[in-house]
Amino acid sequence: MSRAQLVTASKHAEHCQRNWDRSQSMPREDVQALVDIATTMPSKQNEEYFQLVVSVNSQLNRLIYDLSIDPDNPATLHRNAQLDAHAVFVWFLHKPEQLNMTDKKNRAGFFDVFRLNAKTAIGISSGAVALSACHMGYRTGYNQCFKAYELRDLMIEWGITNLSDEKNTPELALGVGIPQADTPWNHVLDDEGNLRKIVDTESKNIRWDIIE
Ligand SMILES: Cc1cc2nc3c(=O)[nH]c(=O)nc-3n(C[C@H](O)[C@H](O)[C@H](O)COP(=O)(O)O)c2cc1C
Numbered sequence: 001m002s003r004a005q006l007v008t009a010s011k012h013a014e015h016c017q018r019n020w021d022r023s024q025s026m027p028r029e030d031v032q033a034l035v036d037i038a039t040t041m042p043s044k045q046n047e048e049y050f051q052l053v054v055s056v057n058s059q060l061n062r063l064i065y066d067l068s069i070d071p072d073n074p075a076t077l078h079r080n081a082q083l084d085a086h087a088v089f090v091w092f093l094h095k096p097e098q099l100n101m102t103d104k105k106n107r108a109g110f111f112d113v114f115r116l117n118a119k120t121a122i123g124i125s126s127g128a129v130a131l132s133a134c135h136m137g138y139r140t141g142y143n144q145c146f147k148a149y150e151l152r153d154l155m156i157e158w159g160i161t162n163l164s165d166e167k168n169t170p171e172l173a174l175g176v177g178i179p180q181a182d183t184p185w186n187h188v189l190d191d192e193g194n195l196r197k198i199v200d201t202e203s204k205n206i207r208w209d210i211i212e
Pocket of ligand 1: 015080145200
């Protein structure tokens, strides 16, 4: 793994992939490797701040895509096709009481803000998945716009039964898969391959300094 390859993977991960080549599939070993990465990256004091659900079921992923809207914002309709991917990773908050934690105390009983640490853990986990997946040749797209309770209920319906507490909210989702060839990442296609939407892209230029 060269430095240049890692930087290229990061540049791919920066963009939000919104179309997928459905004629190809992801090997299960690759999905499992990404699950292993997601669940071993560091969290504060190694607490289990989140629970991960990964769907490689295209029927379920389409349902997740359908829920990935803001009902108050019509522009989000058919926008978040990043979750119509080959594999969809969803990070749920893990209910603190299940771990003898409270919103303000960790397992050892010391002051710790659950939500902040949980969000940080999800960020670290998902970032590693995105970078690794792009390094493996896949593309990725994040999404935080979904009907959270309906998404949780959908997962329960599909067999993830321990998400029934209202604190088990989905916080972040990431689509991973094989992009449609010769198609810009921000083009959303319909099932016939026709252009449905072009999503505006965003760029950033984060200041950095190295102190010698
Ligand atoms: C934490 C997080 C949440 C995001 N949520 C959304 C989202 O809800 N909807 C969306 O369209 N893109 C979402 N994105 C994708 C970013 O907007 C995208 O990575 C960024 O705009 C750069 O990609 P672009 O070149 O495709 O614009 C999210 C990205 C991150 C990291």
